[in-house]
Amino acid sequence: MTxxxxxxxxxxxxxNWRALWQNLVQAALSVVxxxxxxxxxxxxxxxxxxxxxESLLYGAFGTTDRFTETLVKAxxxxxxxxxxxxxxxxQYWNIGAEGQMILGAIFSVWVALNVTGLPTLPHLALCFxxxxxxxxxxxxxxxxxxxxxxxxxxxxxxxxxxxxxxxLAYLVRGPMIDPGGFNFPQSRLIPEALELPRLVERTRLNxxxxxxxxxxxxxxxxxxxxxxxxxxxxxxxxxxxxxxxLNIPRTMLLVAGLSGALTGIAGWGEIFGLHFRxxxxxxRGYGTLGIVVALLGGLNPVAMAISAFLFAxxxxxxNAxxxxxxxxxxxxxxxxxxxxxxxLSRAYLFKRAS
Amino acid sequence: MNWDLVTYSFVVGVLAxxxxxxxxxxxxxxxxxxxxxxxxxxxxxxGIMLMGALSGFVGAYNTGSLWVGVLVAAATGMVMGLLMxxxxxxxxxxxxxxxxxxxxxxxxLSTLLFRLFFGLRTKPPxxxxxxxxxxxxxxxxxxxxRMFFNHNIMVYLAxxxxxxxxxxxxxxxxxxxLRAVGERPEAVDTRGLNVTRxxxxxxxxxxxxxxxxxxxxxxxxLGLFWTQMTAGRGFIAVAVVVFSRWDPVRALLxxxxxxxxxxxxxxxxxxxxxxxxxxxxxxxxxxxIIVLVIVSRRAEFPGAFAVPYSRGEG
Numbered sequence: 001m002t003x004x005x006x007x008x009x010x011x012x013x014x015x016n017w018r019a020l021w022q023n024l025v026q027a028a029l030s031v032v033x034x035x036x037x038x039x040x041x042x043x044x045x046x047x048x049x050x051x052x053x054e055s056l057l058y059g060a061f062g063t064t065d066r067f068t069e070t071l072v073k074a075x076x077x078x079x080x081x082x083x084x085x086x087x088x089x090x091q092y093w094n095i096g097a098e099g100q101m102i103l104g105a106i107f108s109v110w111v112a113l114n115v116t117g118l119p120t121l122p123h124l125a126l127c128f129x130x131x132x133x134x135x136x137x138x139x140x141x142x143x144x145x146x147x148x149x150x151x152x153x154x155x156x157x158x159x160x161x162x163x164x165x166x167x168l169a170y171l172v173r174g175p176m177i178d179p180g181g182f183n184f185p186q187s188r189l190i191p192e193a194l195e196l197p198r199l200v201e202r203t204r205l206n207x208x209x210x211x212x213x214x215x216x217x218x219x220x221x222x223x224x225x226x227x228x229x230x231x232x233x234x235x236x237x238x239x240x241x242x243x244x245x246l247n248i249p250r251t252m253l254l255v256a257g258l259s260g261a262l263t264g265i266a267g268w269g270e271i272f273g274l275h276f277r278x279x280x281x282x283x284r285g286y287g288t289l290g291i292v293v294a295l296l297g298g299l300n301p302v303a304m305a306i307s308a309f310l311f312a313x314x315x316x317x318x319n320a321x322x323x324x325x326x327x328x329x330x331x332x333x334x335x336x337x338x339x340x341x342x343x344l345s346r347a348y349l350f351k352r353a354s
Numbered sequence: 355m356n357w358d359l360v361t362y363s364f365v366v367g368v369l370a371x372x373x374x375x376x377x378x379x380x381x382x383x384x385x386x387x388x389x390x391x392x393x394x395x396x397x398x399x400x401g402i403m404l405m406g407a408l409s410g411f412v413g414a415y416n417t418g419s420l421w422v423g424v425l426v427a428a429a430t431g432m433v434m435g436l437l438m439x440x441x442x443x444x445x446x447x448x449x450x451x452x453x454x455x456x457x458x459x460x461x462x463l464s465t466l467l468f469r470l471f472f473g474l475r476t477k478p479p480x481x482x483x484x485x486x487x488x489x490x491x492x493x494x495x496x497x498x499x500r501m502f503f504n505h506n507i508m509v510y511l512a513x514x515x516x517x518x519x520x521x522x523x524x525x526x527x528x529x530x531x532l533r534a535v536g537e538r539p540e541a542v543d544t545r546g547l548n549v550t551r552x553x554x555x556x557x558x559x560x561x562x563x564x565x566x567x568x569x570x571x572x573x574x575x576l577g578l579f580w581t582q583m584t585a586g587r588g589f590i591a592v593a594v595v596v597f598s599r600w601d602p603v604r605a606l607l608x609x610x611x612x613x614x615x616x617x618x619x620x621x622x623x624x625x626x627x628x629x630x631x632x633x634x635x636x637x638x639x640x641x642x643i644i645v646l647v648i649v650s651r652r653a654e655f656p657g658a659f660a661v662p663y664s665r666g667e668g
Contacts, residue, residue: 041466041470045470088451093450093451095454145643145646145647149647149650149651150650150651150653151643151646151647151650152592152593152596152646152650154397154450154453154454154589154592155589155590155592155593155596155642155643155646156643156646158586158589159586159589159590159639159640159642159643160639160643162585162586162636162639163636163639163640166632166633166635166636167632167633167636169632170630170632170633173630173632174630174632288458288461291454291458292458295451328465328466328469328470330462330463330465330466330469330581331462331466332462333458333461333462333463333465333466334459334462334463334466335462336458336459336462337401337455337456337458337459337460337461337462337463338459340451340454340455340458340459341437341441341452341455341456341459344441344445344447344448344451344452344455345440345441345445345447347445348444348445348446349445
């Protein structure tokens with residue numbers, strides 16, 4: 001994550017394969033070590049870590065069904081990771097993905113339920129835009145407070161997460177509650193025509209997955225664009241950025257808006273691809289996972305796609321492990337924390353390893 | 355809205371509960387004042403508080419002694435602080451991300467350990483909490499007596515630590531060195547003091563206090579542990595530190611602002627205010643943002659804030 005690791009000169013190819021390979025080796029070491037730490041914890045509590053991990057692996061890859069489910073989980077993770085990578089590379093520490101995802105979901109569902117008379121495709125497009133807008137606006141609150149009033153964005157975005165969770169809880173119990181839902185905290189279902197098409201029959205894998213891949217590909221282009229370069233300069237040094245005449249507040253707003261929009265789209269994808277209605281658990285845990293995926297991927301779109309897949313398999317497998325081997329899912333959360341800390345210390349720890 | 359309930363005793367009760375709400379945040383903020391004065395931003399407070407809550411609960415549950423719980427929580431907090439110190443001081447990683455890592459680890463580990471210790475139960479394990487111990491004479495002062503001197507012993511401990519913290523920071527050689535290392539580490543290094551050791555010590559203090567702050571919730575307030583029970587208090591504590599301008603006494607003031615917002619929120623629920631409870635629950639978080647915005651423009655961060663120190667690189 002230091003400036004030296006980033007691609008710098010314009011003559012370099014779109015993807016710096018050598019740096020990517022080195023990162024991959026270190027990242028793999030971090031993950032393996034984290035799994036070992038998790039295994040030791042299990043061992044200490046008198047459980048067999050091999051059984052647990054076997055159940056996890058089978059849960060993630062055992063059948064075609066499980067495998068597509070892993071891709072389903074990777075979808076929001078990749079979108080959020082791309083969002084995180086944009087803000088982190090600018091050293092704008094947006095940790096509000098959970099809240100932005102919720103607002104994206106709320107906006108897009110509202111449009112789906114309340115805008116009528118549109119043909120299906122424009123209506124779906126409008127929902128998509130609304131989702132992006134919801135996430136962007138929520139993110140811009142913190143962006144504005146940071147850019148013009150110097151309020152620490154880590155605090156404001158984490159507070160906005162809690163506020164968004166309560167806002168969603170309020171909406172699905174009050175104004176947006178499903179009148180035919182026996183008082184269950186959820187909204188009405190979106191019109192069936194707006195449900196995203198499935199990529200594989202009889203699985204939950206849907207077109208939102210393609211959207212996530214496109215977003216990652218566009219991120220590669222973004223870093224080659226003038227905007228991307230400006231973002232990186234502001235991230236590398238505020239002083240240099242000011243010196244070369246860049247408008248730092250405006251760059252931060254761009255970054256906040258863009259990363260919020262991507263997370264909002266993740267919220268849209270979860271609703272229109274999977275749940276088809278607002279529910280409270282829509283974004284739970286995704287903010288953290290998105291950050292871990294982004295950091296493990298070294299904020300590089302290609303590596304983040306791999307790391308999104310890895311963590312999606314941990315999540316899907318972890319759920320199976322909880323059911324089948326009676327090992328708490330929280331093991332996956334511990335592994336996440338270990339991965340971040342190891343990735344951060346890798347320059348110090350793995351000096352000779354790669 | 356049920357205005358009949360608003361009596362003298364109710365209002366004083368709300369003020370007293372503001373102090374109790376403020377206490378866990380105050381512990382963590384006091385520690386963070388030390389940490390940030392040494393030039394380190396520890397955003398891992400949330401995770402450390404959770405580990406403190408878990409370990410304090412387990413310690414008290416297994417030994418039957420609440421004080422053992424407090425000590426275990428402090429020790430656990432120090433281990434987490436040590437981890438933060440390794441990543442941010444020794445490995446010189448970005449402190450924001452390191453703090454997030456600590457928070458994520460603490461959140462996951464506290465959840466996992468609770469499940470491994472207690473399994474899935476229909477009835478959650480409970481402990482008896484610290485009882486209220488009014489301070490003779492002082493607790494009989496009108497309003498202020500009930501507000502400040504009619505609490506459990508951990509609240510008093512927090513008050514005492516405000517004074518101790520102020521004394522250590524401004525009246526001891528260690529405090530002077532700590533403040534210097536946050537402003538100009540290279541100058542401290544030139545004087546032959548160990549920058550790394552000073553920063554480690556600041557993170558150990560910060561970790562211990564955040565651990566105790568987290569343990570306040572199960573040991574003095576709820577008698578229970580649940581996943582993510584700190585609900586953002588670690589991040590609020592960081593905001594309190596900005597509010598405090600890195601001063602222990604003003605940290606008490608800042609913690610009371612947030613305690614007040616939380617107490618008001620519960621009071622409004624009791625009074626059946628015509629506002630949905632979900633919206634009332636947002637209040638402490640909204641207040642945090644507003645206060646942070648107000649204080650941030652004038653805030654003067656320590657000179658070497660969040661910058662890892664390397665000799666010869668300045």
